[in-house]
Amino acid sequence: MVELRKLSIDYPGGSSPGWTGRLGRLERRVPAVADVSAVFASGAISAIVGPSGCGKSSLVGVMAGLLAPSSGEALIDGEPVRGVRPRTAVIFQDYGLLPWLTVEGNAELPLAVRGAGRAERRRRVLPILRELGLSSFGGFYPSRLSGGMKQRVAIARALASEPDLLLMDEPFSSLDALTREAAQEALLEVRRSRPMTIVVVTHSIEEAAYLAEAVFVMGGRNPGSVEARFDVPENSAGYRFAPGAGDFRSAPRYLELCGAIRSALRGSGPTDDSAAEARE
Amino acid sequence: MTAGSGKSALAARKAASVAIAVAAIAALWSAAAAALGKPFLPGPSATLAAFGRLAADGSLGRHAAASAGRVLWALAASFFPAAALGLAAGRSRRVDAVVAPVVYVLHPLPKVAFLPIIMLVFGLGEASKIILVALIVFSQILVAARDAARRIPRPLVDSVRSLGASRLGLALRVVVPSALPDLLTSLRVSLGTAVAVLFLAETFATETGLGYLIVDAWARVAYAEMYAGIVALSLLGLGFFVAVDLAERLLCPWRDLEG
Numbered sequence: 001m002v003e004l005r006k007l008s009i010d011y012p013g014g015s016s017p018g019w020t021g022r023l024g025r026l027e028r029r030v031p032a033v034a035d036v037s038a039v040f041a042s043g044a045i046s047a048i049v050g051p052s053g054c055g056k057s058s059l060v061g062v063m064a065g066l067l068a069p070s071s072g073e074a075l076i077d078g079e080p081v082r083g084v085r086p087r088t089a090v091i092f093q094d095y096g097l098l099p100w101l102t103v104e105g106n107a108e109l110p111l112a113v114r115g116a117g118r119a120e121r122r123r124r125v126l127p128i129l130r131e132l133g134l135s136s137f138g139g140f141y142p143s144r145l146s147g148g149m150k151q152r153v154a155i156a157r158a159l160a161s162e163p164d165l166l167l168m169d170e171p172f173s174s175l176d177a178l179t180r181e182a183a184q185e186a187l188l189e190v191r192r193s194r195p196m197t198i199v200v201v202t203h204s205i206e207e208a209a210y211l212a213e214a215v216f217v218m219g220g221r222n223p224g225s226v227e228a229r230f231d232v233p234e235n236s237a238g239y240r241f242a243p244g245a246g247d248f249r250s251a252p253r254y255l256e257l258c259g260a261i262r263s264a265l266r267g268s269g270p271t272d273d274s275a276a277e278a279r280e
Numbered sequence: 281m282t283a284g285s286g287k288s289a290l291a292a293r294k295a296a297s298v299a300i301a302v303a304a305i306a307a308l309w310s311a312a313a314a315a316l317g318k319p320f321l322p323g324p325s326a327t328l329a330a331f332g333r334l335a336a337d338g339s340l341g342r343h344a345a346a347s348a349g350r351v352l353w354a355l356a357a358s359f360f361p362a363a364a365l366g367l368a369a370g371r372s373r374r375v376d377a378v379v380a381p382v383v384y385v386l387h388p389l390p391k392v393a394f395l396p397i398i399m400l401v402f403g404l405g406e407a408s409k410i411i412l413v414a415l416i417v418f419s420q421i422l423v424a425a426r427d428a429a430r431r432i433p434r435p436l437v438d439s440v441r442s443l444g445a446s447r448l449g450l451a452l453r454v455v456v457p458s459a460l461p462d463l464l465t466s467l468r469v470s471l472g473t474a475v476a477v478l479f480l481a482e483t484f485a486t487e488t489g490l491g492y493l494i495v496d497a498w499a500r501v502a503y504a505e506m507y508a509g510i511v512a513l514s515l516l517g518l519g520f521f522v523a524v525d526l527a528e529r530l531l532c533p534w535r536d537l538e539g
Contacts, residue, residue: 061438064442065442066438066441066442084441084442084443084444086444088442089442090438090439090442092435092438092439093435094435095439096435096436096438096439096440096442097439098436098439098440098453098454098457099534100457100458100460100532100534109440109443109453110443110444112453113440113443113444113445113449113453114444141533141534143534161443
């Protein structure tokens, strides 16, 4: 279980004119999110949906242990997050694949960082590559891969660390519509065989509604906060993987849900950048 | 067509265009020599003959080895410290606070003009020549490394940090490979400058090196030999250039594919 308790995050903002040295430095802090509380259930997929600039990526940074909150805390299985945790995997927006490593090298990276030997790395990574249909691309560099394949390499890399928590920051946003659906299916397939907790940050209402058992709607800007929560039992593993379960995307309830999330987003203030800029 | 045959066709085209360029230079050169008809501009054939003579009696090889040795020593002394310091400065504000002033003072200096001072301090021997070349390479690599380290995309750093990499792990897995292509590019540029500066350094207080060979031939009015020395110095520069190319292909195989 991942719990955010009254979490606020801010970051050093704007360059102060004039001095940049240690002496006359005027440090202005810009709030990213304020007072966010949320619980992401174990073994479930949760989504955080919100417009750009609402601070949802900062939440991922804190949960991943890359960013320290200014107040409040994030807890994973009751333990406060202090720095990077070995069983948390993160997939970033543009996948964060290293261009100088092959598909195999990228997938093995978590194990390499922990000092695993070559034989051990291969033993653990090859089945994952096979599962994701990447076996015959092991020697390719990322620049040779399509967006969808890069995405799968990023998933493979995340799985290599045998995570119990997978954080995804806009994981599908640079894919075209069809590839995106295929990537979502791949994620669900992966989830099906592994009981891990997944938190997906997205700006896509449809994606959140299709993937998540719990959808958290964020709004506001500098700071953003959680404005609403929707529970979607249809997306739980019990329903989704039950025999004879249809595609949720064609159910009337799905459209209803998308509509409800959309109006929650609208209710939380301007949802496009231009309106937000004008307001500032 | 496979990627392999495409590559070899490309290599063949490259070789052909180099051959054409060499032939064109030789043709222009002999035309100019014939038109001018002066002893200080011998044609390519006379130069080639002198080149062959010098190569045969071993003196060309000796001078070229002395010059190449100086550049390599300078490189060995300057490349790694400059790269390490520059990368550290690009990634850490605290290191940069120390390094940035050095960069701004050292880089714009016309280091060749310091040759007399270097010679006064370090003597007339090998050390001065190597130090001069090393200074030039050092400041160029330092600047390139610092810039390259600053340009590393943040998501790459974050994604490797999220795997629990230490600072050293980050440096080795992200910072160095990410900056490597830029470092090699600036090495190529600074080696060109190094060869030019080496010529100047070798015109003083030495009896070895291609610079000495050229100036000595000039003094003896042995113009064909002088030109042979110039050709040898150019070839030395070309050799370094090609060596860096090969190093890049070997060390950065992913770059081949990025068009």
